Amino acid sequence: MGNDNTVYVGLDVHKESITIAYAVDLGEVELLGKIGTSPTEIDRLCKRLQSKARHVRVVYEAGPCGYGLYRRLMGHGFECMVCAPSLIPRKPGERVKTDRRDAMKLVRSLRAGDLSAVYVPTVEDEAFRDLARAWVSAKTDLKQARQRLKSFLLTHGIHYIGRADWGAAHRRWLSKYSFDNEWRQLAFDEHRRTIEDRLAQCDRLEAAMREAVIRWRFYPAVLALQTMRGIQFTSAVGMLAELGDLSRFQHPRQLMAWLGVTPSEHSSGETRRLGSITKTGNSYARKLLVEAAWSYRHPARVSPAIQLRHEGIPKPIIDRAWDAQLRLCRRFRKLAARGKNVNVAVVAVSRELAGFIWDVARIAMAMAIPHGGQPT
Template identity: 75%
Template sequence: MENDSTMYVGLDVHKEPVSVAYAIDAGVVESLGKIGTSKTEIERLCKRLESKASHVRVVYEAGPCVYGLFRQLVERGFEWMVCAPSLVPRKPGDRVKTDRRDAMKLARALRAGDLSAVHVPTIDNEAFRDLARAWATAREDQRQAKQRLKSFLLAHGARYMGRADWSAAHKGWLSVYSFGSAWQQLAFEEHRRTIDDRLNQCERLEAALREAVVSWRFYPVVQALQAMRGIQFLTAVGMVSELGDLSRFMHPRQLMAWFGVTPSEHSSVGKRRQGSITKTGNSYARKLLIEAAWSYRHTARIGPQVHRRHEGLPKAVVDPAWDAQVRLCQRYRKLTARGMNVGISIVAVARELVGFLWDIARLGMVSTASRRAQRA
């Protein structure tokens, strides 16, 4: 083994087993077989890799096994990368896919520098993100449960004469409605009970989020983003938990690309053709962003809710939030006045909103750090 040799290792990771391939420097890519996922198996693999080269670089695709293997092998001093599966180069004519070939392809692409890494959150950030995703899942389950109940009532001709928006009057009507068949009544009551269960679950998780976010590292960013119109507590928590450390985005355009709101493009021979947005990156964060952008359809103003969220925030955060509201509201009116579709106009507003989010999040962290320094 030469002292300056580098080994490139590709892993095709599954629940069980893991396929391993490697190449030393510019040598041939070889398969190392399959290993288990237990700690003993991983330790044995590490020793084999360390015996073959002084410098080891390892890569595997992000997937359901997430970052446990990554953190385990970083402790061994290996240089690691978790790559984006959708950005792994693939030959158009390659129709054979096996675990062994996938591992060899990853090792080859790592050596060529053709892979794009994904951000790996810290253990605390991942734990908080799991809590935020649990709330988002519960809210989606509640929405689906409400839709199932409405479909059930519609199928049996039971129609509420007012607006079925789950107001007090609507809930009162549901509480007294009954079916002639005992079986249908039982099904109706179970649908209602499911909605109540999901509502209680959402309330428990929201209370846990409000309690946990105070001690979270990115709590200042959550507070700063709430200065924006259309971004309340749960929206800010959802965005920041998915984004993680915003300092890795050196320019707002990088954050726009992460949200997937940049236009696709196919330009050649002096002609520029732009299409719909790429929709790459995190779909849940993009959904929250688009929902927030809809609030900029109306005239710029500081309503009671936004005014309450501004209390306690530094002027350096509040002023850019107002500038964003003025600009984005005008932007929406200009686009629609030109005849642009409302949905497309909202996406354009959302893209510009990302730039303000990037700036305000940074200002929130800086202002918090400066206040801590003054106290010290």
């Protein structure tokens, strides 16, 4: 423990086992062995690593096992990184993959500085994100249940005369319809009951989010984002839950790149070629961003719903949201006038919208909007 050496540790983590490799400074990479994932075995591993050098740097790939191991290692005073699996350097001709090789490769890449760390949320942020994702899952289940019922009716040649948008008239028609066959009626009732259950689940989870968001540290940013066109409560909460702390992005271009809305590039010499967007990063946050960008096809205006969300919000944030409307609506019109495909135009608008989101959230957190407002 008296030396100033650094030990680099690579962990190949699975549900029930962890394969460990290490190297001291620039020495050879060695295999330390395989252990279980219980807290006792991890604490025993930490003691072994502490005996090898004063400074310990650990890395493992992000995966389904979460960040519990990261927090435990940080608690022991280690420098820990959770790296992005898709950005780990790989040899083109490499055809053999084992736990031992993966752990040793992580050690070499960590020592060379070739790994990209993923953002690790706090325990509170991760808990709120779990709540937000539960609502998203419930909404997805509701959509699938509605599709199954429509398919069931279509199979039996039943068509609703009107707009089947699950509005009040459509739901009344469904509640009154009945089949002659007892078994078919039972299947129909079960499809309807599934939809009602999912609706109730969505309502419960949304109510829980509205209650919990007031105590969340990003509540000022949630209120601020709702001043912008196309971003309502669930969109603001879902976006911030996935993005986390926006202060980690020093420039809005970093957020655009993280969301995967920047164009891919293949340049060589004096030739520069831009392709489709990279689609890296969080797919759900990118989906919410693009959905919000569609609202800027229409002329800039402050609707009564947006005006209601402006109540209690500082004027600099409202002015910035209006600046975003003016610029993005004008941007869409210009792209449409040049003959750009509507989807291309919307993605271009979403890229600039990400920059405004970064700015509005930054202003809101700096001004610390009072918690007296209520999400709408």
